[in-house]
Amino acid sequence: MSAEQPMIADLFEVDKRLTLKPVVDFNSYLRNAFGEGPCSCHRCAEGSDQSSYSHAHTFTFEGRQWHRRFASTAGSDVAQVLKKAWLSYTKADLSLVGALDFTTLKTFTEPALRERLLVLLPASGLAREIDGQWVLQAQAD
Ligand SMILES: [Zn+2]
Numbered sequence: 001m002s003a004e005q006p007m008i009a010d011l012f013e014v015d016k017r018l019t020l021k022p023v024v025d026f027n028s029y030l031r032n033a034f035g036e037g038p039c040s041c042h043r044c045a046e047g048s049d050q051s052s053y054s055h056a057h058t059f060t061f062e063g064r065q066w067h068r069r070f071a072s073t074a075g076s077d078v079a080q081v082l083k084k085a086w087l088s089y090t091k092a093d094l095s096l097v098g099a100l101d102f103t104t105l106k107t108f109t110e111p112a113l114r115e116r117l118l119v120l121l122p123a124s125g126l127a128r129e130i131d132g133q134w135v136l137q138a139q140a141d
Pocket of ligand 1: 039040041042043044045057
């Protein structure tokens with residue numbers, strides 16, 4: 001075995017922390033947070049004007065319409081999976097008050113799922129973007 005081989009292997013080594021179960025769970029949670037098609041809840045089915053909602057129900061991304069799965073995406077639900085992934089990836093507790101380190105959050109969110117993350121954070125009421133800074137909002141649970 002030549003001495004060069006381990007160096008080449010290092011070059012292609014991916015961030016192993018991305019394979020930690022809570023991080024994988026967080027990404028699959030994001031993937032499943034939305035269902036295809038517009039929202040069909042009672043309110044939407046009646047044709048309510050969505051601009052009057054405090055949180056949107058139907059979203060457009062990836063060139064299609066999606067609805068948020070309410071049963072599993074309350075702010076406290078998102079907070080819970082995010083906290084677990086954050087702890088296992090960064091080895092530090094995520095404070096659910098104040099500014100959210102979005103740069104760190106992005107490092108363990110699969111690129112293909114970042115659009116969902118950007119939609120889910122405000123839609124669930126967990127965080128909102130204020131002047132380019134993500135700020136976590138207190139969860140009542
Ligand atoms: Zn709806």
